[in-house]
Amino acid sequence: MPNTSARPKHGRRTRRRRRQEDPARDQLVSSSLESAQQCLYNQDYGTAFVHYLLVLSLAPVFKNFAKDSFRFTLFKWAEELDSVGRIQELFDCYEQALEVFPDDEVILNSMGEHLFRMGFRDEAAGHFHKALKLRPDYPEARENFYRVANWLVERWHFLMLNDRGRNRKYQQAIQKAVQSGCNTVLDIGTGTGILGMCAKKAGAAEVFACELSKTMYELACEVVAANGMDGSISILHKKSLEMEVPADIPRRVSLVVTETVDAGLFGEGIIESLIHAWHHLLLPPKSGENEFEEVSTTGRVIPAGATVFCMAIECLEIRRHHRLCVTEVGGLSMAAAGELRSPVSCSSEADDSMEPYTTERLSRLPGGYKALTEPFTALTIDFNNVQELEGLSSREVREIRLPVTQEGQLDALAVWFQLHLDEENSLSTGPQEDTCWEQAIYPIHITTCFVLKPRDELIVEVSCQDAYLRLSSVAVLRDGRKIHLNKHVELQHSGNSISNSEAELCSALACLQTNHSQPETFSTLECSEMALLNNQDYHQSFCGALSKLISKLKVQKQNQEQVSVMPAPDSSLFYVLDVSEGFSLLSLIAAHQGGVKAYSSVEKNKQQEVLRRLAQSNSVSEQHLEFWLNHTEDEQGVLQRPSREKLWSAIILDCVETCGLIRQKLMEKASLARCLLEEGGHIFPEKIVVYGMLVESDTLLLESAVQGREPTLGFNIAPFINQFTVPVHVFLDFSTLECRRLSEALELFVLNLMDANANYTNREVKVQTISAGRITAIPFWYHIYLDREISVSTLSQNSHWKQAAVVLQEPLEVRAGDWVCLAVRLHESTISISARLENTPVQMD
Known part of the structure; x- marks a missing residue:
């Protein structure tokens, strides 16, 4: 009967609920939750994490209640594990967290950040992508996905697919x-x-x-x-x-x-x-x-094979990225620095950290280049001959003599090739070709400039050690005599004034005799660090701004001492903290001011030795320069004051990445730095003003996405690879970018590092077009104000910074005189820009 069959079913459901009521388990959950909260309060994040895992696995009903605390505990515990190198445990914790919260976009994004930082880019992309699917408007995941997309699907993929030829x-x-x-x-x-x-x-x-x-x-x-x-x-x-x-x-x-x-x-x-x-x-x-x-x-x-070509070139842009070009930086003599070189070298001394070549698009190098020789054939290879392939690495070093056709400084060997697909079809990657390839650059590492002259012969060695093409300029034949470049010192080069060749030769031979037995001292800097070192305007501007600050603080301190009964200990010293990324001379320039104790951010031992040598040769006491990262146990101590009784007189922040973007978490660092300044102290820089311009550039479109409505060779590819399109194009040289300028330059945004109240996160700017066209991109750059009067521009010709550009998803058609509204947004140091056409003319702000 229905009634009798219904009661047992109801009874079974009741009994099942009663069996779930387990007093012992409930007591365990309650005590573990209390322990988790207490451990969290005591900053014992590892134990708190274990307790939270137990609570949430036994009682999922607490998920909503404990989610925020659980996330916070996970992230803090992950930071601790990361700081001590317990990487496997870190990822185990994230895996356990995702078992409890498999669809938590915040945890997915955080795990992706750890994966990306440790080099697991594919896996990081998967986590960012999943987080975005769960929450498409999640800005952190979107920005991280854009960042990893630049690594996983490099921009040359788009260029190749757009290269119809x-x-x-x-x-x-x-x-x-x-x-x-x-x-x-x-x-x-x-x-x-x-x-x-x-x-x-x-x-x-x-x-x-x-x-x-x-x-x-x-x-x-x-x-x-x-x-x-x-x-x-x-x-x-x-x-x-x-x-x-x-x-x-x-x-x-x-x-x-x-x-x-x-x-x-x-x-x-x-x-x-x-x-x-x-x-x-x-x-x-x-x-x-x-x-x-x-x-x-x-x-x-x-392809069936290839022919490789090479020529010697003069190029200031290459030179300043690979060797020291100045004798003084910010008032410091660089004589004692030893040899500084980039990590690009084909020398026999090069180790695994060195690259045999770098790459550049010669046609877009700022300042251009000069060919000093005619192109020559460096190598041919038949990919259909396995014996030739196997013998490539063991080929004898080939010595080639190149007649010099133009006078100029020898800066690099430029290399390109012709790829023979078959007997009829070939592709050239030469600098004059409209190609998606760049050229390989083999920089010349010599301590001083060497001027090649017509009738010289450049001796180049070609080999294929480790299946890499290796080229090096070893010597020059001049008037029948050989000058070895790695030991030559050029005495004179000024305009058209050429020193006597016999005198030059004697100088070179004398140099060979005196230095032959002495090992050279050299230190390796990244190419961007070398370019920074050669940026004299930046260092001179910093030197002037710091000198003004120290003078002002001295007057302030003298006034305070006049009304103080007892001056504080070490009152004569000012403290400067440099938290720049990589190699920086700013701390030493600060210490050179006198009365300053500076703390340097340089970490590498050989680079610290360079600074110590420079300090000694420029009469800076050892006690006035300290490497604070040598005493820092973890990343939490980055901006902490080494001596608690005093505050910083100046804190130097590294604000702009070489690629042209604002450094991540810049505003958070500035906020912390402001709390650590003494009265009258200063953050360098004081503020950053972002400038931009409306342009029409097919080049940026071709490098950002597959263009056109027609399938590529009849295949539907664009919708899939264009998922990896990123809105910001980095490492841009605006001075050589092929584009039409559709507006004047205008101020887009201001980041004030000294005054938090002056900052904002959104701004609308109106700009009037000066000619008709399609707005495809908005290149942007920075004026970096060290103080109210002294500034440097990342757009200057000798800047070590590149520029960036926002590429619009849909080009905007405009006529001359139209008004365009730009919505500029700052989110966690990331700038985004969108554009729309104004219906009615409006005066600019």
């Missing part, structure tokens, strides 16, 4: 190879999958692809599926060197296609991957002994 030539070479019988294909380093899809479209029976980057692998899978080829192209998330037959592909393939080449040709490991492919993944090459040999039984590679 390059795409078409690759497609033609692949189509020709497939139609000639290469019907099984492996795409090594597939990226978006475009080359593999070209092979399939050309009629290949089987297509395989591999990609090491997890982000690009997942992107390629999405692209291939969207183009209806997911069942016919097999993509592996694997390095090609780890692939085997038949474990990864069922049989050897007849064609390998790849574009794993960088500006220096071999930097992405193409030699190693092709040697492995020829031995394990590719059919053997055509022997050439039997003209009737079946094409289908042989293997081949696209």
Whole structure:
């Protein structure tokens, strides 16, 4: 009967609820929650975290109640684990937290930040992306995702896909190879999958692809599926060197296609991957002994080979990023610094921390460059000859003599190549080409400038040690005699005044004799640190602003001492704290003022030794310069006062990243710094004024997203890779950017580091256009005010900073005289800008 069957069901539900009421468990939950709160109060975050985990796993009903406290405990405990290097425990804690709160966007974002900082960029991107899916308006996750996107999908991916000439030539070479019988294909380093899809479209029976980057692998899978080829192209998330037959592909393939080449040709490991492919993944090459040999039984590679070109150049922009160009910085003589060089070197002394070359787009270098020699062929390579590939690293060093065609300072060797896809199709990465590639730069490391002259011959050594192309300028032949560059000192170079060649030669030979047995002292600085050191305007401005501050504080102190019965101990000293990133001379410049004890942020031992030598040679007492990070146990002590009885006279903050962005958490650091200043003390800089301009630039569009409505080679790729479009373009040289200026420069925003009440987070600015066009971007830069009168600009020609630009998602059509409203927003030191057209003319603020 219904009634009798209903009662037992009801009774079973009642009994089940009663069984859940466990007094012992409830007591454990209650006591653990109390213990968690008490441990949190006592800053015992590790124990508090364990108690919170127990409470939330036993009693999920407390999740909403304890979420904020649990998050705070997790983050503080993670900071402690990070500071002592217990990284595995840190990630274990985050994994446990995500088991309790799997859809907590704040925890996901925080874990992503730790992953990114420790180099796990793919995993970090996954956490940021998931956090954004859970909460699309979460600004921290969005900004972090933009930051990691720049690492995972580098801007050259967009440039390559926008390079129609390059795409078409690759497609033609692949189509020709497939139609000639290469019907099984492996795409090594597939990226978006475009080359593999070209092979399939050309009629290949089987297509395989591999990609090491997890982000690009997942992107390629999405692209291939969207183009209806997911069942016919097999993509592996694997390095090609780890692939085997038949474990990864069922049989050897007849064609390998790849574009794993960088500006220096071999930097992405193409030699190693092709040697492995020829031995394990590719059919053997055509022997050439039997003209009737079946094409289908042989293997081949696209590209088929390459020719590498090189020339010597003069370029101030390269010079100032790789060696010291000045003898004095901020009133300090640099004579005792020893040799300072960038971490880019092909010398035999270079270790694993050194790079053999850097990259630049020569056509966009500020100030340009001068070719001192004609281009010469440095190397040729046949990718279809495995013996040649295997013998590359053991090739004898080749010595080439280059006739000098123009007089100029020798600053670097510039390298580019012609990539031979097949007999008919090739691509050039030369500086005069409209190409998506940059050129490889091999800077010359000599302590003083060397002037090449017509009729000189430059001797260049070419080798391929460790499958890297290595070039070095070792000597110059002048009047039949050899001058070794690494030991030469050029005595004179002034305009058209050229010193006697015989005198120069004698000087060089004397230098060889006197210095031959003495090991050189050198220290390595990052390229941006070297450029900063060469920025005389910045250091001179700082020197002047600090001198004004010290003079003012001296007068203030004298007035106080006149009314004080007993002066405080060490009252004659002023304390300056430098929290700059990397190598900085500012603390030593401060100590050089006299009456100042300065605390330096330099961490590396060899760089500290440079500062000590400079201090001694510039008569700065050891007691007046201290390296405060040597005594700091963790990051929490960054701005703490070493001596509690006194406050700082000046605190120097590093406000702008070299790439052109405001440093993260700048305003939080400024807020803390203000609390640590003595009366009349100062933060350097005092304020930062952001300036910008409306421009039309197709270049910025091409580097920011795949452009156009038409599919790339007929494939639907843009919607997938454009997910990684970021709104801010960094490392921009505005002086050489191809653009049309649609407005005058205008003030966008002000960040006041000395006066918190003067700051704001949002601002609307109205600007009138000066010509018609499409607003595609808003480049911005900074005027950095050290005090009210002294400022430096990040846009100046000798600045070590680059600029940045906001790229609009949709270009804005304007006519001359239109008014455009810019909404400028600051969120945690990140600036965002949006633009809209005003319907009616409005006067600017």
